[in-house]
Amino acid sequence: MVRKREIIDEIEDVYRNALEELALIKDADSIENWSRRYLGRKGKINSLFSVFAELSPEEKRQAGARLNEIKNELGNAYEKRKEKSGRKKGDKVSLLFPGKPCEVGYLHPVTIVTRKMTDIFAKMGFGIVTGPEIERDYYNFTALNIPDEHPSKDVWDTFYITEKEKILLRTHTSPVQIRIMEKVKPPLRVVAVGKCFRRDDVDATHSPVFHQMEGLMVDRDIKFSHLKGILTHFITQMFGDNTKVKFTPSFFPFTEPSAEVSMTCNICNGKGCSTCHDTGYIEVLGCGMVHPQVFRNVGYDVSRFTGFAFGMGIERLAIIKFGITDIRYFYQNDLRFIRQFS
Ligand SMILES: [Zn+2]
Numbered sequence: 001m002v003r004k005r006e007i008i009d010e011i012e013d014v015y016r017n018a019l020e021e022l023a024l025i026k027d028a029d030s031i032e033n034w035s036r037r038y039l040g041r042k043g044k045i046n047s048l049f050s051v052f053a054e055l056s057p058e059e060k061r062q063a064g065a066r067l068n069e070i071k072n073e074l075g076n077a078y079e080k081r082k083e084k085s086g087r088k089k090g091d092k093v094s095l096l097f098p099g100k101p102c103e104v105g106y107l108h109p110v111t112i113v114t115r116k117m118t119d120i121f122a123k124m125g126f127g128i129v130t131g132p133e134i135e136r137d138y139y140n141f142t143a144l145n146i147p148d149e150h151p152s153k154d155v156w157d158t159f160y161i162t163e164k165e166k167i168l169l170r171t172h173t174s175p176v177q178i179r180i181m182e183k184v185k186p187p188l189r190v191v192a193v194g195k196c197f198r199r200d201d202v203d204a205t206h207s208p209v210f211h212q213m214e215g216l217m218v219d220r221d222i223k224f225s226h227l228k229g230i231l232t233h234f235i236t237q238m239f240g241d242n243t244k245v246k247f248t249p250s251f252f253p254f255t256e257p258s259a260e261v262s263m264t265c266n267i268c269n270g271k272g273c274s275t276c277h278d279t280g281y282i283e284v285l286g287c288g289m290v291h292p293q294v295f296r297n298v299g300y301d302v303s304r305f306t307g308f309a310f311g312m313g314i315e316r317l318a319i320i321k322f323g324i325t326d327i328r329y330f331y332q333n334d335l336r337f338i339r340q341f342s
Pocket of ligand 1: 266
């Protein structure tokens, strides 16, 4: 009889513990775990059926009936608890179901081209520098040998912030060259990058805000042939080895001699098309040997040093490289446009 009492107590203990544990469970996985431990094939309830051996047939019947009752009640409690946790019988969580995608950012084509340009010059030993966008008239014009009567100084061409002290939004990145030369003695090899501002009406090829890259190299015995070599290497690195480069005489106040640099049109490969006006060439940048007066303005000894400078519009290079038809696309913040270049 003692054995019977023990078995009934054990059954009731398991039942009580099972209900207490189930009440404390918070998540769906723990409910499944609980079900396995109590109601599974090797669970506690099934193992209790196997301890009836010592009981008389009548005792076995009673204990068995109670155990079956408990098994059913725990089974019902399990279904109810599972329903409350939001998962129905037979439901499975698929870990393969994709999560919410992250929005990935894209580099702006002006940034892509700027990085490519600075990479090429950095490999040739050029340092990358920047300067203020709000500039003094002296750095933007006077120190660069641009005379007072020059049309670029007109209020119709330049944004002046204060007319009296002549503070303005820089019209090119060239003032950075002056600022660097005031601080650093030759030899010197730098490119300056940044925003520039001009009073241009917005159309397919003009924007009042645009980006420029400017280069400067000063040392003993720097010749025009060095300038040609550096720029030819830059253009072929940028647009491919088969690109031909042409230097045409030109004029800038801060360089002498000066040249416009053109490259074979990358749309028609030099055969002639509407983009290159049937010439086979498109203008890319302006350059020249630094005017001695510019060196004098920063205190460089013109009998010892010579140098060259060049400047180019970054949007212009991006337009040529990617075949973009309108400069306004750069600033409209349209993701359909920006996503195309990464
Ligand atoms: Zn062409």
